[in-house]
Amino acid sequence: MSTAAFEVIAALVRLRSGIVLGTDKAYMLDTRLGGLMRENRLANLDALAAKLRAPGNEHLAAAVTEALTTNESFFFRDGKPFDHLRRILPRLAAARPAMQRLRVLSAACSTGQEAYSIAMVADSLGLGARLEVLGTDLSQEVVRRAREGVYSQFEVQRGLPVQMLVKHFRQEGSQWRISPALRAMVRFETGNLLADLRPLGSFDIIFCRNVLIYFDAPTKTRVLSALADRLMPDGVLYLGGAETVLGLTDRFATIEGERGVYAPVTRLALAG
């Protein structure tokens, strides 16, 4: 692949998703884009780049971007955020009118393990009926899988306690399907974190984990600011273990002793 072809593809992916592909990632283009190149009868990445440069290739541009996302996820990833969620959910539920549902966003939800883990925590607290979880991701394919709620043996063995597996999943051959009760608590939509997030409404809790790592600093700042606008003043934001707000925004403050958990800084506090 020529440097020019790599640059065309990397620029397109960055513009559409925020994902920065360094030249050290050039090796993955052939494998990740091989299927698309065959489908479109393109001999190589240079031919793909040329086609992307031509107008009217929106569908191909979206497919290339999607193919270059990293969708790794697993149930109860890193443990700690879910321990914190277990403590904060009853407090938030008590602070809202009884009829009001708590809204939780699982942004960049990939194949849905995070959103379903949140639902399992709420269910274990008897708060299932109070919760509404929205999972969003740029990739149509992972959103389709998340909606389906069917996981392989390998996927359910990663992080999911066996009692939760037995309680919330039904075995179908070599796969496991999420229970209708849990499925009903979670809704999935395709959604880009770079887009206008206002139509999503406000949330009591936002999970945005293991996606900011792919963005450059200005994009992280822009996304964090958009999330701050969507979070209730007493809500919480969970980031991934390798992510932080420090040096990026003053819209969130760290919570002492709680790694990866952030509280919104109210506009009033900012002004004062």
Ligand SMILES: C[S@@+](CC[C@H](N)C(=O)[O-])C[C@H]1O[C@@H](n2cnc3c(N)ncnc32)[C@H](O)[C@@H]1O
């Ligand atoms: C590594 S997964 C993280 C999944 C889950 N949050 C977790 O921590 O296990 C990153 C996800 O971010 C999604 N993604 C990347 N850029 C995005 C964007 N601009 N908007 C929404 N989702 C994006 C990818 O499609 C991918 O599914």
